[in-house]
Amino acid sequence: MSLFILRTFNSLIKLLNSETxxxxxAAGVAFGLLVGLTPFLSxxxxxxxxxxxxxxVNFSMFFVSLGVFKLLAFIGDPLFDVFGYxxxxxxxxxxxxxxxxxxxxxxxxxxxxxxxxxGSLVIGLILWIPVFxxxxxxxxxxxxxxxxxxxxxxxxxxxxATPLYGFYxxxxxxxEKMDILS
Amino acid sequence: xxxxKVFVPVFLILALIVWFAVYRLxxxxxxxxxDGISSITxxxxxxxxxxxxxxxxxxxxxxxxxxxxxxxxKNAAEFGGIIVDFQFLPLLEKRFVVDEFSITGIAWGTPRTxxxxxxxxxxxxxxxxxxxxxxxxDSMKAEFKELPVNKLLDFEVPDNPKEVVERMDxxxxxxxxxxxxxxxxxxxxxxxxxxxxKDISNYKKLAADAxxxxxxxxxxxxxxxxxxxxxxxxxxxxxDEKKKIETISDDVSNDFASVQKLTESAQAxxxxxxxxxxxxxxxxxxxxxxxxxxxxxxxxxDRAEAVIRFQNxxxxxLAALSVxxxxxxxxxxxxxxxxxxxxxxxxxxxxxxxxxxDFSVNAAAQNYEMKLRDINSAPKIYGKPTTVDIRGEFKDSxxxxxxxxxxxxxxxxxxxxxxxxxxxxxxxxxxxxxxxKVFPVKISSGxxxxxxxxxxxxxxxxxxxxxSFSNVTWNFxxxxxxxxxVPILTSVFADIKNFTMNFKIVYKEKKxxxxxxxxxxxxxxxxxxxxxxxxxxxxxxxxxxxxxQKVGQAKDQAMAEIGKFQLEIKSKTDAALAGVTQSxxxxxxxxxxxxxxxxxxxxxxxxxxxxxxxxxxxNLPKLKFP
Numbered sequence: 145m146s147l148f149i150l151r152t153f154n155s156l157i158k159l160l161n162s163e164t165x166x167x168x169x170a171a172g173v174a175f176g177l178l179v180g181l182t183p184f185l186s187x188x189x190x191x192x193x194x195x196x197x198x199x200x201v202n203f204s205m206f207f208v209s210l211g212v213f214k215l216l217a218f219i220g221d222p223l224f225d226v227f228g229y230x231x232x233x234x235x236x237x238x239x240x241x242x243x244x245x246x247x248x249x250x251x252x253x254x255x256x257x258x259x260x261x262x263g264s265l266v267i268g269l270i271l272w273i274p275v276f277x278x279x280x281x282x283x284x285x286x287x288x289x290x291x292x293x294x295x296x297x298x299x300x301x302x303x304x305a306t307p308l309y310g311f312y313x314x315x316x317x318x319x320e321k322m323d324i325l326s
Numbered sequence: 327x328x329x330x331k332v333f334v335p336v337f338l339i340l341a342l343i344v345w346f347a348v349y350r351l352x353x354x355x356x357x358x359x360x361d362g363i364s365s366i367t368x369x370x371x372x373x374x375x376x377x378x379x380x381x382x383x384x385x386x387x388x389x390x391x392x393x394x395x396x397x398x399x400k401n402a403a404e405f406g407g408i409i410v411d412f413q414f415l416p417l418l419e420k421r422f423v424v425d426e427f428s429i430t431g432i433a434w435g436t437p438r439t440x441x442x443x444x445x446x447x448x449x450x451x452x453x454x455x456x457x458x459x460x461x462x463x464d465s466m467k468a469e470f471k472e473l474p475v476n477k478l479l480d481f482e483v484p485d486n487p488k489e490v491v492e493r494m495d496x497x498x499x500x501x502x503x504x505x506x507x508x509x510x511x512x513x514x515x516x517x518x519x520x521x522x523x524k525d526i527s528n529y530k531k532l533a534a535d536a537x538x539x540x541x542x543x544x545x546x547x548x549x550x551x552x553x554x555x556x557x558x559x560x561x562x563x564x565x566d567e568k569k570k571i572e573t574i575s576d577d578v579s580n581d582f583a584s585v586q587k588l589t590e591s592a593q594a595x596x597x598x599x600x601x602x603x604x605x606x607x608x609x610x611x612x613x614x615x616x617x618x619x620x621x622x623x624x625x626x627x628d629r630a631e632a633v634i635r636f637q638n639x640x641x642x643x644l645a646a647l648s649v650x651x652x653x654x655x656x657x658x659x660x661x662x663x664x665x666x667x668x669x670x671x672x673x674x675x676x677x678x679x680x681x682x683x684d685f686s687v688n689a690a691a692q693n694y695e696m697k698l699r700d701i702n703s704a705p706k707i708y709g710k711p712t713t714v715d716i717r718g719e720f721k722d723s724x725x726x727x728x729x730x731x732x733x734x735x736x737x738x739x740x741x742x743x744x745x746x747x748x749x750x751x752x753x754x755x756x757x758x759x760x761x762x763k764v765f766p767v768k769i770s771s772g773x774x775x776x777x778x779x780x781x782x783x784x785x786x787x788x789x790x791x792x793x794s795f796s797n798v799t800w801n802f803x804x805x806x807x808x809x810x811x812v813p814i815l816t817s818v819f820a821d822i823k824n825f826t827m828n829f830k831i832v833y834k835e836k837k838x839x840x841x842x843x844x845x846x847x848x849x850x851x852x853x854x855x856x857x858x859x860x861x862x863x864x865x866x867x868x869x870x871x872x873x874x875q876k877v878g879q880a881k882d883q884a885m886a887e888i889g890k891f892q893l894e895i896k897s898k899t900d901a902a903l904a905g906v907t908q909s910x911x912x913x914x915x916x917x918x919x920x921x922x923x924x925x926x927x928x929x930x931x932x933x934x935x936x937x938x939x940x941x942x943x944x945n946l947p948k949l950k951f952p
Contacts, residue, residue: 261663
């Protein structure tokens with residue numbers, strides 16, 4: 145578990161320090177938000193996953209973001225339920241729209257008539273653009289201002305000095321060798 | 327921008343996922359059905375093979391076994407083959423519409439190769455309705471605990487009538503004492519009042535005065551008229567006394583009647599006391615309807631509890647299909663996460679419909695026929711109630727035939743569950759009876775026919791069962807020969823062969839009531855009374871004597887006081903009234919005689935005067951005075 149966290153953290157730092165396009169990283173965060181907030185086993189998530197696979201969305205950031213937002217979703221579910229109910233029931237103007245996307249062939253499988261699903265999906269979609277834009281800005285800002293400071297920071301150095309990190313480096317070099325051999 | 331290298335693998339992976347899902351659909355559905363049935367029965371459910379053909383829109387199940395809850399290596403039911411013909415297109419709309427559903431090869435109690443018992447699940451939180459049912463069942467059970475079971479054992483033939491009489495609150499004793507007191511009180515009051523009443527000799531003297539005035543009358547009319555006035559004066563005194571005595575006589579008669587009435591009430595109270603005394607030592611002390619409740623009720627209540635709980639769980643499951651909302655255009659279905667909002671609109675259809683299913687089994691020993699109609703997942707949208715009609719005939723079984731009709735109507739705000747059943751030739755020996763430990767009688771042979779009506783509309787439940795037993799023989803092998811009543815009951819039961827029981831359970835305003843009405847009560851009461859009367863004949867005679875003795879003194883005192891009242895007051899009044907009436911009568915007669923005489927004297931005087939003043943006149947007509 146510690147190794148996994150360390151590996152993820154290392155990958156994240158490496159990713160941020162790499163030359164990967166900020167938009168790819170930001171897309172990973174934004175799509176992770178969308179999938180993470182909504183109930184995982186939903187049909188729309190399959191489509192989102194296809195989009196993540198087909199377009200140049202950063203996988204690492206996508207999964208990290210998914211994990212973080214999934215944790216937030218546990219807390220946010222009651223709010224999504226109330227918001228979803230308001231959208232589906234109280235907002236009468238949208239009633240024909242909801243009826244059209246919850247009936248007919250295949251549509252019912254998306255379960256858009258579920259309060260938590262629609263509530264979280266709509267909140268996710270609303271947050272998507274700000275999160276995407278904000279992430280681009282954050283990555284760019286990080287790279288411009290804090291990348292070098294981060295590399296030379298006491299925290300990173302202290303972490304690299306830990307026996308666990310030494311073990312991780314050995315494991316990483318072993319894997320690289322195995323990859324070359326294979 | 328697009329990862330073209332990833333496109334093909336992703337597409338392939340997705341295609342693989344879809345293919346695997348479709349290929350393994352049979353496996354998933356099989357597991358779902360097995361788990362679904364097991365969650366209801368609490369035992370293992372096995373399907374040997376399940377195949378879904380989307381091309382033919384058909385689901386076929388080969389050998390479905392539902393394990394028995396009591397015997398691990400036996401199946402409660404086994405179905406050889408099940409075929410479900412469904413519609414394909416509604417599946418795309420997430421709807422499962424079954425055109426036809428058929429079952430073949432139904433068998434009961436078949437052997438299993440592995441144990442069918444599942445580990446017990448933790449008990450889920452009871453719903454609000456379960457709580458209400460619990461409360462009602464508890465109160466009904468408490469009522470049963472209060473039934474005087476011990477009276478059966480404690481009942482004894484008494485020996486000492488004095489003890490019985492001593493512990494009674496005798497109404498007759500009080501009534502006789504009251505009668506005596508009233509008679510005494512009235513007598514003393516009347517004695518005081520009688521001081522104003524003249525002695526009878528006074529009336530006789532007045533009558534003699536009147537008679538004397540009627541004697542030695544003068545010849546002239548004026549003289550006679552003066553006598554008449556004197557006699558009328560005496561007569562007035564007599565009449566005044568007569569009126570007075572008449573009033574007194576009426577009052578005395580009324581008082582005497584009231585005292586007599588009290589005595590009659592006391593006599594009636596004595597009879598009532600005697601009956602009560604007999605009741606205290608006889609079978610009357612034990613209410614027969616209570617006895618029937620004790621013998622037939624407890625087991626029935628236990629079964630009723632199981633049925634009500636089962637029905638309650640059905641209602642909760644069906645009611646959960648649609649939670650009512652203030653907004654009639656939507657239905658809310660609770661889910662593990664959030665709520666599904668179903669928009670009610672014209673021509674909407676439920677996601678699951680089994681419109682019609684008929685199947686029957688014809689075997690040597692058993693014939694079944696079952697008709698299921700309109701099973702669906704959204705009753706309010708579907709608009710039609712679900713019905714089930716089962717008919718069965720059995721040979722060498724605990725029942726001969728059964729007809730059951732069930733209706734679950736959840737299409738409106740008030741849910742309605744109705745069951746009507748007729749079961750014939752029930753093996754009476756399987757019918758639970760008896761009072762554990764005290765009177766554990768059993769039925770050893772005979773048959774019973776039962777008619778059941780179960781109506782559960784909204785919160786009101788009415789459940790009536792009419793069971794007619796015939797040719798019943800009883801098994802007393804476990805009945806202890808303790809006390810007096812138990813052996814008597816044993817003898818009486820042996821003579822009761824045919825009877826009808828009406829069990830009624832009503833659940834209203836959160837209260838559950840249970841009642842049994844039966845002609846068994848009458849037969850039981852008659853039989854037991856006959857036995858007890860024989861046993862108590864001598865004792866009852868002694869009891870009456872004891873009661874007589876106890877009440878006798880008060881009774882004698884009351885009668886003596888009434889006698890005194892009658893003698894001293896009533897007789898005296900009657901005599902005075904008779905005397906004064908006689909005197910008045912005599913006085914009136916004297917007045918009448920004198921009036922006649924005055925008329926005669928006046929006529930004579932007038933005639934003499936005419937003759938004297940007119941001597942020439944002859945043959946004068948006789949003068950008559952009015």
